[in-house]
Each structure stands twice: as C-alpha cells, then as structure tokens.
Amino acid sequence: MVTVAVAGGGGGIGLEIVRAILVTKKHDLIVLSRSKQPSLTTQGVDVRIVDYKSVEQLKNALEGVHTVISCIAAYGDDSTAAELSLLEAAKIAGATRFVPSEWNSACNDIVDLYAGKELVWKAVQSSGLQYTRFVNGLWMNVWGPGCIRDEDEALGAYKDRPAFSIDLKAGTAIIPGDMSQEIVVTRTQDVGRFVAATLDLPTWEAESRISGDRLSLGEVVQLARDICGREIRTTQMSVEELEAILAGSLEIGERFYYQLLLAVALGRMNFEPTLNELCSDIQPVTTAEFLRKHWTRD
Structure with a gap:
C-alpha cells in the first residue's frame, strides 16, 4: 500500500484513474484539484485544493505521497507550467514516483497542443524520480457520442466532445492514409484499471x-456495419492531403483534429503493448464488444 496523489482527479482521465484505485481498496488516495469535489469527498477521498502556480502549496499538499499521477489537461503554456510546478513540488516533498500527463501515443511532435508534453517529459526524465508515461493509443470512447445505450459509460473521460474519424450517429467516416493502417484503441475506463494495477509493480x-x-479504422467501419447494421459513408485522406489541409489556416480545434488524423496515417498510434502481459488479469473491452454494448439494443 502506498499513498497516491492524482492531480486533476476530479474529472476526465484523472477521475477514471481515481475510480479504479478506489476499487482496488489497496492505497491511500489524495486528489489535487483547483476546486471542491464533493462527490469524491463523500467517498472518503482526501481532496486538497491547490494553486498550481505555487510550488510551496503543492509541496505541502504532497507531503507523505509516494506516487504522483498527473492528469492535468496538457493544453497550452499554463498547463505546462502547472505540470512543471507539480514535478518540482513532488521532488521537494520526497515523492518516489511520478507519472506525467500523456494518455495518448507518440505524437507530441505532430500535435501542436501536445508540444508542452514533450517539455514536461524531458524534465521528468532528468528529475531523479522513478517514472513512466502511459501510452494507450486512441481512446475507444471517441466512438461513443450519440450512441443508443448507456452513453455516459460509452463516453467515459471523453465527455462533451465530437466523435473522431468515425461518426456512427451521422454515418460518416474519414479514414486517414491506408485503410489497413492499424491503430491501438483503449477505453478510458480500462486505462484507469491498468494504471491502478501498475501501482503494485515493483519497477516501472x-x-x-x-x-x-x-x-484498422477500416475494420472499425466494417464492424459498425456488421454489428450495428449501420451504413458508414467513408472518405479516405492521404498523408499529402492531410498535410495540405494543415498548411492552411485552421482554427485550433480543426487543427487538432487533422493533426491526430495525420498521426494515425503515419502509424504513430500503432505499437506493441507492455502492460497487457504484466497485468494479465485485466481483460480490456474490445471494439466489437464496445459497439455491441453501446450501439445495439440487444
């Protein structure tokens, strides 16, 4: 048993991790948040309100903490500065392990909004702390918007966002690159379960x-047709077409979308897992299971 602090644990992927740790009933849990989290407090979670601009305040909040897991939204200079402050505070407070806010794949050099992640990652590597960064591919929950059953569960940490690449409700899909390019997809709930399990590993x-x-995204489209009986109109976009779009003037959300498509096309979301074998008791939900559960009435 260790004491774990989850920064940004009141929502998004942080809340998924907090829920998974609570289920294990193995560790003391602290949530760092900018605001009160009554739903967690009523579950006995120690919620500590912090100002991420104050290393001193963060250091005090992390006293006695063994593992710090950052789930700070990694968009923009303010978030990068907040995470660097969290890392510095973790070092001063005597923490042993640190997890930076990644939760995607090796595409920090492609996606503008992820540029700060690379700066934090370099700082983590030179921090002297034990560390790991979680690589989980594309969140499977991006295919949850508009589903016909249990939408809250289908969305997981992906709430209030549009579908990505394949919009099952609209019946449309943009497939980047080769239709056969494989990607890794993982439900945010399963990411939380794996993170909780790694707390018991002796080394990272x-x-x-x-x-x-x-x-492949082409296989996802076919699964949607076979399992859900949905016709999906597909449009393929080559790497060159995506790069041409990105060379133009786009608002930040559009740019983020097309940069993620480019990352898929370039194979950045295809990799060999390491934790599935180490945590073999966890059986993550497959795409077919996800579609059957949330896009059919059976």
Whole structure:
C-alpha cells in the first residue's frame, strides 16, 4: 500500500484513474484539484485544493505521497507550467514516483497542443524520480457520442466532445492514409484499471504501453456495419492531403483534429503493448464488444 496523489482527479482521465484505485481498496488516495469535489469527498477521498502556480502549496499538499499521477489537461503554456510546478513540488516533498500527463501515443511532435508534453517529459526524465508515461493509443470512447445505450459509460473521460474519424450517429467516416493502417484503441475506463494495477509493480519501465484492441479504422467501419447494421459513408485522406489541409489556416480545434488524423496515417498510434502481459488479469473491452454494448439494443 502506498499513498497516491492524482492531480486533476476530479474529472476526465484523472477521475477514471481515481475510480479504479478506489476499487482496488489497496492505497491511500489524495486528489489535487483547483476546486471542491464533493462527490469524491463523500467517498472518503482526501481532496486538497491547490494553486498550481505555487510550488510551496503543492509541496505541502504532497507531503507523505509516494506516487504522483498527473492528469492535468496538457493544453497550452499554463498547463505546462502547472505540470512543471507539480514535478518540482513532488521532488521537494520526497515523492518516489511520478507519472506525467500523456494518455495518448507518440505524437507530441505532430500535435501542436501536445508540444508542452514533450517539455514536461524531458524534465521528468532528468528529475531523479522513478517514472513512466502511459501510452494507450486512441481512446475507444471517441466512438461513443450519440450512441443508443448507456452513453455516459460509452463516453467515459471523453465527455462533451465530437466523435473522431468515425461518426456512427451521422454515418460518416474519414479514414486517414491506408485503410489497413492499424491503430491501438483503449477505453478510458480500462486505462484507469491498468494504471491502478501498475501501482503494485515493483519497477516501472519508462513507457507503460496499453492496448485495449488493435485494428484498422477500416475494420472499425466494417464492424459498425456488421454489428450495428449501420451504413458508414467513408472518405479516405492521404498523408499529402492531410498535410495540405494543415498548411492552411485552421482554427485550433480543426487543427487538432487533422493533426491526430495525420498521426494515425503515419502509424504513430500503432505499437506493441507492455502492460497487457504484466497485468494479465485485466481483460480490456474490445471494439466489437464496445459497439455491441453501446450501439445495439440487444
């Protein structure tokens, strides 16, 4: 049993991790948050309100903490500065392990909004702390918006966002690159379960790679047709077409979308997992199971 602090544990992927740790009933849990989290407090979670601009305040909040897991939204200079402050505070407070806020794949050099992640990662590597970064591919929950059953569960940490690449409700799909390019997809709930399980591992590798499923977007479209009976109109976009779009003037959300498509086309979301074998008791949900559960009435 160790004391774990989850920064940003009141929502998003942080909340998935907090829930998974609570289920294990193995560790003392602290949530760092900018605001009160009454739903967690009523479950006995120690919620500590922090100002991420204050290393001193963060250090005090992390006293006695063994593992710090950052789930700070990694968009923009403010978030990068907040995470660097968290890392510095973890060092001063005497923490042993640190997890930076990654939760995607090796595409920090492609996606503008992820540029700060690379700066933090370099700081983590030179921190002297034990560390790992979680690589989970594309969140499977991106195919949850508009589903016909249990939408809250289908969305997981992906709430209030549009579908990505394949919009099952609209019946449309943009397939980047080769239709056969495989990607790794993982439900956010399963990411949380794997993260909770790694707290029991005696050592950490630099990267903890998780795979819920590995298949091509073309195969996802076919599964949607076969399992859900949905006709999906597909449009293929080559790397060159994506690069041409990105060379133009786009608003930040559009740019993020097309940069992620480019990362898929370039194979950045295809990798061999490491944690699935180490945590073999966890059986993540497959894409077929996800579609059957949330896009059919059976």
